[in-house]
Amino acid sequence: MSEAEHKELNCKSCGAPIEYLSGESTLTCGYCGNTLMLQSIGTIVPVQKHYLLQPKVEEDARERTIRQWMSTGFFKPKDLPQVGRLEAPQGIVLPFWVVACRSFTQWSGQNRRTRRVGSGKHARTETYWEPASGSFENAHNWSVYARRGEEWFGIDALNPGALKTEADWGGFFLGFGMGSEASQGVNLMQGATPFDIKQIGEKLAIKNGQINQEQAEQEARGQITRFSRTIADGRVTTLTDCDTQITVDGTYLVHLPLWVYRYTYEGKAFRLLVNGFTGQIVKGEHPVGKYDKLIVMLVFLLIVGGVILLIIFMMTRK
Numbered sequence: 001m002s003e004a005e006h007k008e009l010n011c012k013s014c015g016a017p018i019e020y021l022s023g024e025s026t027l028t029c030g031y032c033g034n035t036l037m038l039q040s041i042g043t044i045v046p047v048q049k050h051y052l053l054q055p056k057v058e059e060d061a062r063e064r065t066i067r068q069w070m071s072t073g074f075f076k077p078k079d080l081p082q083v084g085r086l087e088a089p090q091g092i093v094l095p096f097w098v099v100a101c102r103s104f105t106q107w108s109g110q111n112r113r114t115r116r117v118g119s120g121k122h123a124r125t126e127t128y129w130e131p132a133s134g135s136f137e138n139a140h141n142w143s144v145y146a147r148r149g150e151e152w153f154g155i156d157a158l159n160p161g162a163l164k165t166e167a168d169w170g171g172f173f174l175g176f177g178m179g180s181e182a183s184q185g186v187n188l189m190q191g192a193t194p195f196d197i198k199q200i201g202e203k204l205a206i207k208n209g210q211i212n213q214e215q216a217e218q219e220a221r222g223q224i225t226r227f228s229r230t231i232a233d234g235r236v237t238t239l240t241d242c243d244t245q246i247t248v249d250g251t252y253l254v255h256l257p258l259w260v261y262r263y264t265y266e267g268k269a270f271r272l273l274v275n276g277f278t279g280q281i282v283k284g285e286h287p288v289g290k291y292d293k294l295i296v297m298l299v300f301l302l303i304v305g306g307v308i309l310l311i312i313f314m315m316t317r318k
C-alpha cells in the first residue's frame with residue numbers, strides 16, 4: 001500500500017476539525033463523537049446507528065480473568081498462571097459493522113452407509129450411498145471489522161467458527177490440534193449503548209473505519225454463506241448442493257474496546273485478546289505442558305504396543 005495521505009474536514013455537529021487518512025470512510029469526531037460516513041467524493045452521511053460497548057473492566061479484573069483462563073482448560077502447563085509473564089497491554093477501540101440478519105440454508109448430499117448382506121458363511125458388509133437433504137435457519141449479529149490492511153490478533157473469533165483457543169504444541173508430532181477450541185461468537189449488540197465519546201478513557205485509541213455499510217453487508221453475506229456451508233458439510237458425508245439465503249434486518253456501527261496482551265512462558269511469546277466490555281477472553285494462545293506431552297506420548301505408545309501385541313497374537317494363533 002502507498003503512503004496514506006493526511007486529510008481533514010470539519011465536524012458537521014460541533015465544527016471541530018476531524019483528521020483522517022485517505023482510504024478511511026467512517027470518521028468519528030474526537031471532540032463530540034459524531035460519526036460521518038464518506039460515501040463518494042463530496043457526499044458525507046451521518047451514521048445514525050452508532051453504538052459503543054463501554055470500556056468498563058479495570059486492569060486488575062482483566063488480569064484475574066487471564067490468570068483464571070491460564071489455570072483452566074486442557075493441555076496447559078500447571079505453572080502457567082504463576083510463571084506466565086504478562087506485559088503491559090495495548091488498549092484500542094476498533095470499529096465493527098454489525099449486520100443483524102437471518103440466514104436460511106438448504107442442502108443436499110449423500111451419506112455413506114454400511115449394511116450386512118447374505119447369511120452364514122456368505123455374510124459380508126456392504127457399503128452404499130443414501131441420499132440426504134435438510135435445511136436450517138440461523139439468526140446472526142455478524143461482525144465485520146471496518147478496516148482493511150491491518151491485522152489484530154483474535155478479532156476473527158468474534159464470529160462463530162473461528163478458533164478461540166489455540167494450543168501451541170511447539171512442533172510436537174502428536175498434537176493434532178488437541179486443546180484448540182472454536183468460538184461460539186460474540187454478540188456485539190448485547191449491551192451496546194448509543195455511541196458516547198465521553199465513555200472512552202484516554203488510554204484507548206479510537207480507530208476510524210475504512211469500509212462502508214454496503215461493503216460490510218456484502219462481506220457478511222459472503223462469510224455467513226461460507227460458515228453455513230461448513231455446518232451443512234458436517235451433516236453429511238458428501239455435500240453436493242448448498243444454498244444460503246440471507247435477509248438483512250439492520251446494520252450498526254459498533255465501537256468495541258479491546259485489550260491486546262502478550263505474555264511469555266519459558267522464553268516464548270503468546271497473545272491474548274480481551275473484550276474491554278465484558279472482560280472475557282476473545283481469543284488466546286497457550287503453550288502445552290510438558291506432562292501433557294508425556295501423557296499423550298504414553299497413550300500413543302500403549303496403543304501402538306497394543307496393536308503390535310494383537311498382531312503377534314493373531315499370527316501365532318494359526
Ligand SMILES: [Zn+2]
Nearest residue numbers: 011014029032
Ligand atoms: Zn464533533
